[in-house]
Amino acid sequence: MSKKSRIKIRTLLQKAPVGEQVIVKGWVRTFRNNQFVALNDGSTINNLQVVVDYENTDEKILRKITTGACISAEGTVVESPGRGQSVEIKASTVEILGEADPEKYPLQPKRHSLEFLREIAHLRVRTNTFSAVYRIRHAMIFAVHKFFQEKGFLNIHTPIITGSDAEGAGEMFRVTTLDPVNPPLTESGEVDYKEDFFEKETNLTVSGQLEVETACLALSDVYTFGPTFRAENSNTSRHLAEFWMIEPEVAFCDLDELMGLAEEFVKYLVAYALENCADDLAFLEKRLAEEEKHKPQQERSPMGLVERLNFVRENEFVRLTYTEAIEILRRSKPNQKKKFQYLIEGWGADLQSEHERFLVEKHFKKPVILFNYPKDIKAFYMRQNEDGKTVAAMDVLFPGIGEIIGGSQREERFDNLQARVKELEIPEKDLWWYLELRKFGTAPPSGFGLGFERMIQFICGMGNIRDVIPFPRTPGNAEF
RNA sequence: UCCCCCUUAGCUCAGUUGGUUAGAGCGGCUGACUGUUAAUCAGUAGGUCCUUGGUUCGAGCCCAAGAGGGGGAGCCA
Numbered sequence: 229m230s231k232k233s234r235i236k237i238r239t240l241l242q243k244a245p246v247g248e249q250v251i252v253k254g255w256v257r258t259f260r261n262n263q264f265v266a267l268n269d270g271s272t273i274n275n276l277q278v279v280v281d282y283e284n285t286d287e288k289i290l291r292k293i294t295t296g297a298c299i300s301a302e303g304t305v306v307e308s309p310g311r312g313q314s315v316e317i318k319a320s321t322v323e324i325l326g327e328a329d330p331e332k333y334p335l336q337p338k339r340h341s342l343e344f345l346r347e348i349a350h351l352r353v354r355t356n357t358f359s360a361v362y363r364i365r366h367a368m369i370f371a372v373h374k375f376f377q378e379k380g381f382l383n384i385h386t387p388i389i390t391g392s393d394a395e396g397a398g399e400m401f402r403v404t405t406l407d408p409v410n411p412p413l414t415e416s417g418e419v420d421y422k423e424d425f426f427e428k429e430t431n432l433t434v435s436g437q438l439e440v441e442t443a444c445l446a447l448s449d450v451y452t453f454g455p456t457f458r459a460e461n462s463n464t465s466r467h468l469a470e471f472w473m474i475e476p477e478v479a480f481c482d483l484d485e486l487m488g489l490a491e492e493f494v495k496y497l498v499a500y501a502l503e504n505c506a507d508d509l510a511f512l513e514k515r516l517a518e519e520e521k522h523k524p525q526q527e528r529s530p531m532g533l534v535e536r537l538n539f540v541r542e543n544e545f546v547r548l549t550y551t552e553a554i555e556i557l558r559r560s561k562p563n564q565k566k567k568f569q570y571l572i573e574g575w576g577a578d579l580q581s582e583h584e585r586f587l588v589e590k591h592f593k594k595p596v597i598l599f600n601y602p603k604d605i606k607a608f609y610m611r612q613n614e615d616g617k618t619v620a621a622m623d624v625l626f627p628g629i630g631e632i633i634g635g636s637q638r639e640e641r642f643d644n645l646q647a648r649v650k651e652l653e654i655p656e657k658d659l660w661w662y663l664e665l666r667k668f669g670t671a672p673p674s675g676f677g678l679g680f681e682r683m684i685q686f687i688c689g690m691g692n693i694r695d696v697i698p699f700p701r702t703p704g705n706a707e708f
Numbered sequence: 709u710c711c712c713c714c715u716u717a718g719c720u721c722a723g724u725u726g727g728u729u730a731g732a733g734c735g736g737c738u739g740a741c742u743g744u745u746a747a748u749c750a751g752u753a754g755g756u757c758c759u760u761g762g763u764u765c766g767a768g769c770c771c772a773a774g775a776g777g778g779g780g781a782g783c784c785a
Contacts (some may be wrong), residue, residue, distance in 0.1 A: 241766085258745080258746065258747090259742095259746050259748060260742095260743095260745070260746090260748095261741085261742055261743075261745095261748090262741090262742065262743045263742070263743080264743075264744050264745075265745075266746090275745095277744080277745080279744095283742095284740080295735090296713070310742085310743055310744065311743095311744095311745075313745085330735085330736060330737090331718085331735095331736055331737080332718085332736095333718095334718070334719080335719095336718085336734070336735045336736095336746085337734095337746045338719075338720080338734055339719090339720080339734095339746085340719065340720080341719085341720075341778065343717070343778070344720090345742085346777090347777095383743095397784075398784065398785095402769085414768065435785090436719090447747085458784075459780095460783055462709095462710060462782085462783060463709085464780080464781080464782090464783095465778095465779080465780095466784085466785080467783080470785090471785070473785060475785090504729070520779070580781085580782085581781080581782090582781090623785095628785095629785095630784090631784070631785065633785075634784075644715065665743045677785060678785070679784085680785085681783030681785080682785060683785095704776095
């Protein structure tokens with residue numbers, strides 16, 4: 229007879245093969261009454277109840293079935309006489325695979341603060357909240373690729389180490405193999421990067437956009453989905469120094485079509501989560517409701533998590549030009565009554581997050597896409613509009629998160645692009661290849677960047693971005 | 709980087725006007741119970757009150773500096 233393999237708890241609970249002999253393995257969540265093990269193996273948020281025959285099991289083994297311990301159990305699947313579950317395992321043998329000293333194991337069968345769990349990131353995945361978040365995160369990675377696959381986009385791996393510092397998306401992390409104490413110097417006393425590994429200055433990427441555009445102007449519809457690094461000293465619940473970004477780039481596409489793609493994409497992800505992660509979402513909804521109980525009425529969200537996701541899926545996003553937004557904000561109550569910290573006086577100012585929140589959360593009460601921003605507050609590669617004042621840029625704003633997507637139609641006219649590069653004093657030597665794209669067979673492409681963790685935050689209802697990535701990297705924190 | 713708040717048992721937190729020996733719930737341990745659902749019941753151990761300096765007869769509590777954490781702002785995704 230061949231060796232019997234284990235069955236995953238998710239499969240077991242789905243099939244409920246009553247009468248069958250099975251092996252299950254996982255980690256003990258609780259051990260009640262000297263016989264009821266709540267076992268979890270991460271395949272689902274639901275625990276399996278393993279009933280130990282305490283009268284015929286070695287006392288030494290019983291004592292080692294503690295919260296956090298890893299066990300293997302063999303037994304028969306039976307209908308449960310108890311109320312909390314439909315089936316359970318009547319175990320004939322229990323083997324301890326890994327003990328967890330109860331005096332030292334930090335996770336208890338009770339609610340812990342997210343701040344405490346952040347300090348034990350290597351163990352927090354063993355909690356319901358984090359296992360749910362990571363399962364949903366996985367499902368969203370899959371859904372991203374599925375969406376683009378169905379639309380005929382090609383996935384392009386853009387470089388992590390980059391020699392161009394031109395995108396201007398933020399401060400960069402330097403990549404070097406030079407001795408930090410005694411670096412080789414040039415005759416004029418500066419660090420001689422000719423001696424460095426790449427024989428030039430290199431950094432971790434802040435965006436794959438410029439590189440993915442090269443593929444776009446040959447393969448038409450492409451996207452990159454990879455890690456992104458920003459050395460900004462940002463200390464907020466919405467920023468990471470290392471995060472994952474999805475950047476589609478579409479040839480022969482204008483801003484209007486791009487906004488359509490962004491909305492369709494975000495709704496697809498939300499729908500995928502609703503249809504495939506129901507158990508985990510139900511748990512996270514309960515968690516969020518519990519958390520909000522401790523908040524004042526005013527700060528509580530009017531909808532539950534699932535209701536909110538359905539709302540986003542079913543309602544059209546508002547599309548609003550920057551100019552229209554300024555008008556609405558200028559005439560708004562908080563502006564008239566001088567409640568805004570930054571008052572809207574006229575056209576041209578960048579919108580602060582209080583303004584974005586007002587539009588999304590108070591005025592329209594749904595996701596908003598703002599477009600046609602003043603060119604002076606946007607990047608060099610964005611396409612200039614006919615008015616001479618604005619560029620074809622757009623941001624998708626979400627409740628509670630703020631900017632979740634930023635994108636634009638790209639400037640495909642060589643002269644315009646070069647003029648803009650000169651105007652902003654961007655070193656042309658770093659951008660020669662990007663400029664050449666506009667010399668040889670240029671085409672109007674459009675693209676955007678979606679912050680993956682911000683999307684996960686929204687779908688999971690998590691308030692802090694550090695709780696939707698396994699090992700968050702933030703200023704002063706690179707533990708694990 | 710700026711503003712505000714927090715730091716007391718393993719965890720979550722209370723601690724009065726500055727006053728003798730610093731508390732609770734959960735968790736741990738010991739035992740009871742044995743179809744429980746974050747089991748229950750009884751008992752019990754567990755403290756650098758973040759650190760340093762100061763004020764005071766006396767500091768968990770007041771003052772200063774520092775460290776760590778959180779919320780908000782800016783930067784952005």
